[in-house]
Every structure is written in C-alpha cells, then in structure tokens.
Amino acid sequence: MIGAWSPGQWALRVTMVLGVLVALASTTLVGVVPDWWLVLVVTGLALGFASSPESHAGAVAMAFVVVWWGVSLRDGLHPEALLAAAGLLASHVAGLLAAYGPDELSVDAATVRRWVFRGLASFLLAPAVWLVAVLLRDRPEAPGVWVAGLTVALIATVAASMAFTAQEPT
C-alpha cells in the first residue's frame, strides 16, 4: 500500500519515524549513545507506527524513548530534552493526521495547519516545565512538591484547553 501514499502522506509517515528517532538520538548530544538494540527496536516500532498509524506501535516506541531518557540520564535536565519533546510531539501529531483516513487519503492543508498550531501551542508547556524544573533543581525538595507540581500542571492544562478552544484558528 506504500505505493498509494500521496506526497502528503509520505511527509507524515517520515515525520512519524524521524520524530521518534530524533527523540531517542538526542541523548547522544549529551554524550549518552543509545544501545544498538534499542535503536533497532525503536526503529522497528516507528516503522510499524508509520505503516499503521492506528496501531499501538507508536505508543510503545515513544514509551521506550521516555524510559530511555529516564534511565540513561540521571538528573538530566538538559536543554536537549526540549528537542526530544519536540520530536515526540511531531511524531504524535503526524500519526494523528495520518490516522484520519486510509493510506491513500490526501492530506488536507487546513487540517495540517490547525494541528501544527495546536502542536506548537502545546509544545510551549515543555520549555515552561523545563524552566521551572531548572529553577527548582538546587532547592531542597519540600514534602509534597511533586503532588503540588502535578496539580499545577493539570490545572494549567485545563486552563490552556479552555484558552485553545476559544482561540482556535478556523
């Protein structure tokens, strides 16, 4: 069915694969190279995700990347994490767009514009969290800070959702 993909679908599928791989490989910029078997597994899952955007392969591939970031870098609040977040988000948005219909479906430019806008707006949360985490890193950990942080994050998410819903471009 690959032969039936339109140029737009090709772009989406390539983004789905590259987004996950960029997120995985961005630890290399910090000096931690992912194991070859991990690259192989994530690549396979990303390819499966690209060929079937509605499958769970994408979620599993992204989970591998997230866990890899957690285990490979201790106290890894590197700015490269933002690149990884962007890669994961791009892959997710591309998968969402590709799942709107069958493989042969041409991609609607207005839909892509709307989701790019949404993706960029959502991505702003990543540097915000990163900045807060960097500022609080050297301070002693107060009891319940994670719970408070989580609550604040959820409230911010709900507030942002209201704002996005009201200001969505048409």
Added chain:
Amino acid sequence: MTHWHTTAALSRALAIGSLGLAVAVLSGEPVLVVLTAPFLVFAALGLLHRPTTEPRFTTQLDHAVLHEGQGTRSRLSVDDLSEVEQVTRLAASVPHVAMHPADGRICRLIGPDGTLPVVEVSPRRWGRRNLGEENIALTSRWAGYRLGPTTLIGHQLQVLPVRAPFDSRAEAPQPIGLVGAHRSRRLGDGTEFAAIRPFQAGDRLRRINWRVSLRSQSLHVVTSRGEEDTGVLVVVDALADHGRSGGVDGTASSLDVTVRAAAALAEHHVRRGDRVALRVVGAGWESVGYGAGQRHLRMILGRLALLHVGEPRGFSADHLQFGATAGTVVIVLSPMLSDAMATATATLLRRGLPVLVIDTLPPDAAPAVVEGTDPRVADVAWRMRRLERDQVLARLSALGCPVVVWRGPGTLDDVLRRLARRAQLPQVSAR
C-alpha cells in the same frame, strides 16, 4: 449507526502522558515531565471534548436525473455538528462515474459556518448508475473521539443520454397529420405554392390571384400545400452492446451511438412538432407511444436511459410488432447483427413505410469472447459475421432502405429527401 469511540491519538497521548508523569514521580526525574507535558495537553483536551450526543448523518444528491457529462453534488448532512470538528468521506469508485476529488476520498475540517465537505459526481454514460457505498467518519474536537466509519448505501442516478447535436432540414417523406411543419402532398392552408386554378365556390377571396384573373378574364386562386406533422417511430436495437464504451468523452459502443442518436432524433422531431414513438428491441421491451411536447420527450429519454440490454427469451422476428401506421417514418438504429432485426426492417419496408437504418456498429468493435478462446478463431469468426452483416445491409439497400452511419447533424438530410421524392411516385405496398 456506530458510537463514538476513542481514537488511537487520544490513547497514545494518555498512555505517554501518564507514563511520563508516573515514572517522573517515582524516579524523581523532572525531565520526563518535560518530554510528556505536551501529551498531557492533548489528552486533557481530547477528554474534555468528549461528545455527549450521537449525530445522525445522511448523504443526498442535488439532482437525481442528469444528462451524461453533467455533474451534481453529493452533500452530507449531519443533524448535530456542535461536537464535530472534522469529517472524512470515502466514496467508492464506480464505472462511468467521475468524482471530484478523483478518488472520492475527502478529509476536511468543518467550516466556521458548518459547511461540510462535498463530493462532486458526474456520470459519464447514460443509464442507471448506482453510486458506490460511502464510508463516513466524524471526529470530535482535538481528535479524541471518532464516530464511524459508517457505511452508507450509494444513491441511484438516472442518466439521460447526452443531447447530441443534430439538426435536419429535410422534410418528412409522407406527412399525414393535422398541423405541423412538413409540406404535405395534399393541398391546404400552407405557405408553399402548389398551383393556380380557377375559382371555386368556397375559396377564400384573399387567395385570388388578380394578375392571372385579369389576363384570363376569369377568377383564379392560388393553392398551397398543407403543412402537416408526421409520425416518427424510433426503433432501438438493444439486443447486445458491441464495442467498448468510454463514456461521453471516450469511445462509443454500439449502444452508446444508438441511444444518443435516438435521443437526438427524438428531440429534433419533437421540436418540430412531430409525433414521436419509441420501441426498444431488447430484454425490457421498453416503448413509448406516439406523442409530442417536452414532457413526451422527457419520457422517451427516461426510457432510453433505463433500457435493458439483452435478447429476450424465445426472441424471433415474429415478436416484433412495431405498430407503425401509414405515413410514419421508421428510423431503425441497429448494428444489424441480428437476423430478426433485419427481417423486421424488411417487413416494414414491404408495407410501404419509409424506413431508414442508422448503422450503429463502431468500426473498431470487437467481439467479447469466452476466456480461453483462440484469438485467431475469434477474429476469423468476427470477420465472417461482419461479412454477413454487410450482405444484410446491401440487401436492405437493394430493397430501398437507406443505410447510413450516424454522424450527427445532417445524417438524415439526404436520405429523407430521397425518401420524400420517392414518396411522390406511385407505390405498391404489401400488407
């Protein structure tokens, strides 16, 4: 109608967002929250916009009856769009129906004024066209939930033959009617000069020719020919379809030529005020009686569009009773590959009716052969069949039946004039 269900995107956003948060809390690594925070936004917004109602949707065509090559729109109507953000329509392709987008697949956001994506449909060949099934899916805001895909049964289009350009200035050979545009052999109140004769009681005074009357010392009047309508019987051979049909823009099969020519002839004669009838020789035996006017024309075009191709059971020339009355012009549209049609045409000729045959067999027509047949054998058989057909056409010509190939405007002018001249001669008709 299916129900709303979560999309893969929402499941993925929930899974990655939750995983990131959980591992971050457990391991004390805030970087995982950085990675997965945007996913939480997607998940939260997707969940927040969970639809509460299940909209019902249908599709409808702007027009149910079209001519070949014309287009209409298949519109989607949804009773409640308040929770729907995007629509995907996947219409199946069917032969002889062009669509825009070409593959019938369209994915669009719902417009700010609630406009839904439209699929444009254009039938390329006459007949009854069943549009294919259509799968429709609606997606909620932030792509959290999807309704469908739901399969809707395609609509049916009645496709009338295209109005091929046709015009003829020739008169009908034997007009026998009341009021029309054809010059009759009988004298009447027409405008065509017939003769000058002595005045008789009952003649109108305005008909007196004073110049001749003064010269001859007795009153003379100008007589004119009556103008009458004629009956036209269009006989359509739908026993088989020979050749390949490429639709209104492509190559024409024998039935394409037949049906389009019949439509053009019917329209032309109806426009001139003649009474037109239709007889289809085929599996459906469709027929329309004599009549005139636009409504009658629409009826003829409708029957042509819905004719059934095929040979009826036990078909023979004895079954062909056309009911052609005296003075009716019979136009037989046929590839003349059926002996019964040739016999019926010859019978009409012997009755003294003006009959003309329009040969509708495409020059490049090839037979449909059973799989496994030696192509050389099929080719030889087809050539023999065409030779036999040529003989039949030659015999019909020898009987006085003009055979012409349909070429649009002016196809019948010459033959109708010849038939009109011949009609002036005394004839012996057999019944």
